[in-house]
Amino acid sequence: MRRTGTTRRGALTATGAIAMGAVLAGCGDGADESGGRKGSAPADARTASDSASAVRAETSLRKKAAGVSASLLGQYENVLAAHPATSAGLTPLRDAVRAHVQALAPGGGASLEFVRTRPAGSPPEAVKALAAGERRASAAHTAALLDAPPELARLLASVAAAASAHSYLLTELAKETKA
Known part of the structure; x- marks a missing residue:
């Protein structure tokens, strides 16, 4: 009767293969980006x-x-000013967008300037327009990931994911909002 499953021999073989792969991946030819000259003035x-x-x-x-998020923040402010009845659902999302603007701004702070206009339509239409704005912001932040350095890319990915979640929540809120 033959035993099935993982054996000690199989586990040791797999561990050895993983270790060998790690060693080989760490090996290089020793040349650096400066053409082999370490510490040269032109390379520095x-x-x-x-x-x-x-x-x-x-x-x-x-x-x-930050400009994309600031524009979205302006949309939130406009809807809240025009339709105060929506404040219970929109205020937490607006505050999150304000935090995104501050996190994305160079130097950690931004001037929050936006144009106040009256959103067209009823409260459900205004909330639907906010959902569309969140989708556009998510797409813009996702597109910016390609050119971003790693730390900024992580931040942009997080903000894009939050914008997608906001879009979903706003779509549901629009269904529940009375005209």
């Missing part, structure tokens, strides 16, 4: 200019993403 200058351009690119991405 190139690294400094690359770093400065990366900071400028991240700042630009942050400004753009």
Whole structure:
């Protein structure tokens, strides 16, 4: 009668294969990006200019993403001003969007300037328009992930996911909102 399942021999073989893979993945040819010259002045200058351009690119991405969220925050403010009856459902979402603007803004703070306009239509239509705005914001933040450095990409992914969740909640709220 043969035993089925994992044996000690199989487990040791698998562990050895994983360890060998890790060792081989860590091995390199020893050459670095500066053409084999460690600590050379041209390589250091190139690294400094690359770093400065990366900071400028991240700042630009942050400004753009914060602008998208600030525009959405303006929509929330407009709907809340025009339809105060929706405040119970919209206030927590608006506060989350305000936190997103502050987190995305370069330097951790942003001026919250937006245009106050009267949203068209009844409260359910205004809430549906907010849901559409959240979907656009989610798409914009998701598209920005391609060019973002890792830390900003994680933040953008989180904000995009929150915008998608807000969109769902707003769609459901629009169904429950009375005209």
